[in-house]
Amino acid sequence: MQRFKNPLFCALDTGDLEKATALVDALKDTVGGFKLGLEFFCAHGPKGVEAIAKRDVPLFIDLKFHDIPNTVAGAMRSIMQLNPAILTVHAGGGLAMMRAAADSAADTASKLGVKMPWLVAVTVLTSLDAGDLDVLGIEGSTHKVVARLARLAEKAGLDGVVCAPHEISTTRSVAGQDFKLVVPGIRPRGTDAGDQKRVMTPKEAVETGATVIVVGRPITQSDDPVGAAQSIIDAISEPF
Numbered sequence: 001m002q003r004f005k006n007p008l009f010c011a012l013d014t015g016d017l018e019k020a021t022a023l024v025d026a027l028k029d030t031v032g033g034f035k036l037g038l039e040f041f042c043a044h045g046p047k048g049v050e051a052i053a054k055r056d057v058p059l060f061i062d063l064k065f066h067d068i069p070n071t072v073a074g075a076m077r078s079i080m081q082l083n084p085a086i087l088t089v090h091a092g093g094g095l096a097m098m099r100a101a102a103d104s105a106a107d108t109a110s111k112l113g114v115k116m117p118w119l120v121a122v123t124v125l126t127s128l129d130a131g132d133l134d135v136l137g138i139e140g141s142t143h144k145v146v147a148r149l150a151r152l153a154e155k156a157g158l159d160g161v162v163c164a165p166h167e168i169s170t171t172r173s174v175a176g177q178d179f180k181l182v183v184p185g186i187r188p189r190g191t192d193a194g195d196q197k198r199v200m201t202p203k204e205a206v207e208t209g210a211t212v213i214v215v216g217r218p219i220t221q222s223d224d225p226v227g228a229a230q231s232i233i234d235a236i237s238e239p240f
């Protein structure tokens with residue numbers, strides 16, 4: 001049995017709690033879950049997350065932890081109190097940091113008696129392209145870098161990675177079949193890419209093998225968020 005009713009997670013990138021809760025109430029029967037990120041968490045913290053969690057929806061808390069192993073292990077103990085379904089760290093924090101995160105999450109889940117969330121590592125942000133990697137002094141294509149970081153995340157015991165749709169096939173070829181591929185950078189045809197540089201349509205991403213697709217602005221900034229979400233679900237013809 002799959003963990004979520006469908007692969008679509010809606011990113012609630014807002015500091016407005018009323019707007020976020022209204023979107024959850026409107027969309028909860030349509031989408032598979034909701035992603036709360038830095039903007040929401042910096043504005044409302046754990047209490048804001050609890051207000052959303054009360055709606056009994058799967059929550060992806062996307063804080064992309066990136067620090068020394070001891071600090072990330074502590075952050076993981078704290079965030080696990082909110083019973084998330086998915087959590088993120090940055091793969092660039094390295095093997096020891098990712099191992100510390102995985103160990104801390106597993107230990108805390110067992111102490112709290114809650115289900116272990118999927119712990120996934122951000123590889124190369126979807127807002128970056130080959131030119132940006134070059135400027136950062138990172139050698140190799142986005143495919144090579146994502147594959148390298150995915151192998152490292154798997155070795156650290158993580159459940160999967162966050163990658164752009166373009167790297168789904170490469171990542172699948174270097175990691176196990178159960179490895180989760182959480183994929184932002186999703187744009188229904190005709191919608192604005194904004195700051196995203198590596199984008200694909202929902203249908204292409206799911207057909208290529210995304211486990212979860214993350215869509216924010218094309219839904220939340222639409223005049224009809226429920227209609228926008230439903231048309232994404234309709235476009236993903238394969239059963240999840």
Ligand SMILES: O=c1ccn([C@@H]2O[C@H](COP(=O)(O)O)[C@@H](O)[C@H]2O)c(=O)[nH]1
Nearest residue numbers: 011037124125126184185214215216217
């Ligand atoms: O590489 C990454 C990692 C995370 N994200 C997050 O996904 C959503 C995408 O929102 P859109 O409005 O659909 O662009 C957003 O919350 C990001 O923080 C990402 O885009 N890329």
